[in-house]
Amino acid sequence: MDLYKIEFKQSAERDIRKIAPTLIPNVLRRIGTLASNPFPRQSFKLSGVEVTYRLRVGNYRVIYEVDSEAKTIIVHYVRHRREVYRKL
Numbered sequence: 001m002d003l004y005k006i007e008f009k010q011s012a013e014r015d016i017r018k019i020a021p022t023l024i025p026n027v028l029r030r031i032g033t034l035a036s037n038p039f040p041r042q043s044f045k046l047s048g049v050e051v052t053y054r055l056r057v058g059n060y061r062v063i064y065e066v067d068s069e070a071k072t073i074i075v076h077y078v079r080h081r082r083e084v085y086r087k088l
Contacts, residue, residue, distance in 0.1 A: 015078040030057045
C-alpha cells in the first residue's frame, strides 16, 4: 500500500503550538499513522463536505482532507473538541 504525504496548513501548525507540550507527541503520532491508513476506524466523515474527516485524539480533534488522486492528506485544524466545530 502506498504511503500518503501529510501536509499541514498554517492554521494547523498554529493550533499544535497551543496544545499542552505533553500532549503534542501523541497528537503527532496519531497524525503520522494517517500516512499508511487515511481512513482509520476512529475517523468520521464530516457532514456537508465531501472529502473532510475528523480524527479523535483524546479531547482534541484533527480535521483533515484526503486527496486520493495525489496521495495527500491536508491537516486543517487540531483543536479542542469544544472549539473545533465552531468555524467550519
